[in-house]
Amino acid sequence: MTAIAYNERGAAVVIGAGDATGGAVSAAFARTGLTAVPVRRSADPLRPLADRIVQAGGQCVPIAGDARDEEAMIALFDRVEREIGPVEVLVFNIGANSPMPVLDETVRRYRKIWEMCALAGFITGREAARRMVARGRGTIIFTGATASLRGSAGFAGFSGGKFALRSLAQAMARELGPKGIHVVHAIIDGAIDTDFIRSNFPDRYALKDEDGILNPEAIAAEYVRLHQQPRSAWTHELDVRPWMERW
Helix, strand or coil: CCCCCCCCCCEEEEECCCCCHHHHHHHHHHHCCCEEEEEECCCHHHHHHHHHHHHCCCEECCEECCCCCHHHHHHHHHHHHHHHCCEEEEEECCCCCCCECCCCCCHHHHHHHHHHHHHHHHHHHHHHHHHHHHHCCCEEEEEEEHHHCCCCCCEHHHHHHHHHHHHHHHHHHHHHHHHCCEEEEEEECCCECCHHHHHHCHHHHHHHHHCCCECHHHHHHHHHHHHHCCHHHCCCEEEECCCCCCC
């Protein structure tokens, strides 16, 4: 890949950029002229995504980093601001959906899920906000889930982490909104078109042709619209689900 020049229009940092939603969000923001900065613990799986974005005429700089590591995230945001462009958008998209009966749940697993859902959201949200507040603008989007609203059997750890993330988003929105920072909590309520759903829930995946599962591209389009909203009519919480999803 060729070197990316500093983009005065800014960067969209996507924490937890996988092959589905995170990748679609990265590509969607690149199409708006921002430099996409997809982040996951290893950068190698991000190379195909970066190549697709560049081939489509966009800019992309994949970066490896553990979002639970405070020092690593401070260094990452410093690098983006210094070498790539001002952070205009942060999308926190780490899932951590790992079911386990509560009688079998362990402290180690529960803590790890909380770290991925909530602690990492706090660290990355804080670091993005520190840069955005100085400019008086920016968008922070936290990806939630059905578990953000209700705890389901077998998902004590995941629900606890997602509840905490939603609360964090509310607190940040109330504090940072008057400073010009748009903080959003997006509830993704339903199965997403991913390899995981195709392999593990074939009956649900079979509903794809009926628009019965969430299309990552459609989610990404909503995220771009959230960033582009006028501040006189900001959305804090958005829920998206397939038309046939129970709720």
